[in-house]
Amino acid sequence: MSEHNNHNVPDLAALQRKEKGAFARLVDAHSDKIYRLALKMLGDQQDAEDVLQETFIKAFNHIDGFEGRSKLSTWLYRIAVNEALMLLRKRKGKLTSIEAGVELDDGEVMPRQIVDWCCLPERELMKDQTRQAINRAIQTLSDANRAAFLLRDVEGLSTQEAAEVLEISESALKVRLMRARLALREELSQYFSEMMPDKVL
Amino acid sequence: MKHSHNAHCHNTLEQLNAYIDGELDPALCSLLEEHMENCEDCYIVYNTLQKTIELCRSDGEKISLPQDARQRLYAALKLEDDLTSEE
Ligand SMILES: [Zn+2]
Numbered sequence: 474m475s476e477h478n479n480h481n482v483p484d485l486a487a488l489q490r491k492e493k494g495a496f497a498r499l500v501d502a503h504s505d506k507i508y509r510l511a512l513k514m515l516g517d518q519q520d521a522e523d524v525l526q527e528t529f530i531k532a533f534n535h536i537d538g539f540e541g542r543s544k545l546s547t548w549l550y551r552i553a554v555n556e557a558l559m560l561l562r563k564r565k566g567k568l569t570s571i572e573a574g575v576e577l578d579d580g581e582v583m584p585r586q587i588v589d590w591c592c593l594p595e596r597e598l599m600k601d602q603t604r605q606a607i608n609r610a611i612q613t614l615s616d617a618n619r620a621a622f623l624l625r626d627v628e629g630l631s632t633q634e635a636a637e638v639l640e641i642s643e644s645a646l647k648v649r650l651m652r653a654r655l656a657l658r659e660e661l662s663q664y665f666s667e668m669m670p671d672k673v674l
Numbered sequence: 675m676k677h678s679h680n681a682h683c684h685n686t687l688e689q690l691n692a693y694i695d696g697e698l699d700p701a702l703c704s705l706l707e708e709h710m711e712n713c714e715d716c717y718i719v720y721n722t723l724q725k726t727i728e729l730c731r732s733d734g735e736k737i738s739l740p741q742d743a744r745q746r747l748y749a750a751l752k753l754e755d756d757l758t759s760e761e
Pocket of ligand 1: 682717
């Protein structure tokens with residue numbers, strides 16, 4: 474086995490024999506990514522941890538059924554997204570009144586905020602307060618659009634891979650991605666416009 | 675400044691994502707770039723859209739599984755003995 478090139482790709486046969494070492498390597502290689510996706514989907518550390526654990530438990534139990542048609546990472550992302558969506562649905566059952574008005578990013582997204590905040594200094598753009606604003610903005614997206622955005626733009630999957638994870642067509646993925654990006658841009662523009670030196674344009 | 679939604683601006687918006695992802699036909703790219711040179715609003719939307727994606731990505735890059743959560747994960751998976759390769 475060429476450990477040098479492939480140490481991030483656990484041996485599927487060993488996984489399907491349920492070898493613990495192989496499974497530990499799988500967890501090692503993917504736990505950061507799965508955790509990040511879950512955290513951004515759910516906006517809550519404890520929930521993200523639950524999804525992370527559940528994802529690998531399911532992966533371990535169902536690895537026999539993995540046929541190798543997609544990448545292992547795609548398969549893991551799919552389990553994780555489904556777990557996260559299930560948790561979100563459970564939450565919504567309890568909080569229907571709060572969640573009811575949240576799906577702002579469906580339909581046509583016409584730019585309203587036209588402020589060029591790109592010129593703000595890097596320290597302004599990367600401080601903690603800004604990171605919180607980014608996360609709040611991500612949480613305002615609909616679940617479907619948020620998943621598309623996170624897979625494509627934060628995890629860096631290709632359009633094809635992200636569509637595979639979500640089991641939708643590539644064109645459907647592109648629509649969700651566009652809505653998510655434009656909605657996030659509106660949110661962040663609103664946030665940054667208040668920091669611009671001359672607010673009146 | 676008011677964003678006027680004329681047909682050119684509308685087309686630009688429709689194509690902006692494909693443009694950012696490098697998936698837009700080269701001929702359409704030049705038309706889009708030409709429009710943005712003359713339309714400040716569209717240019718700003720493009721610029722801030724690009725920056726929005728960049729900020730979200732770099733924020734994501736800073737996230738990794740906290741050490742205590744990693745330990746709980748390995749315990750839940752009964753892999754504690756394998757929790758050594760932290761490099
Ligand atoms: Zn325009």
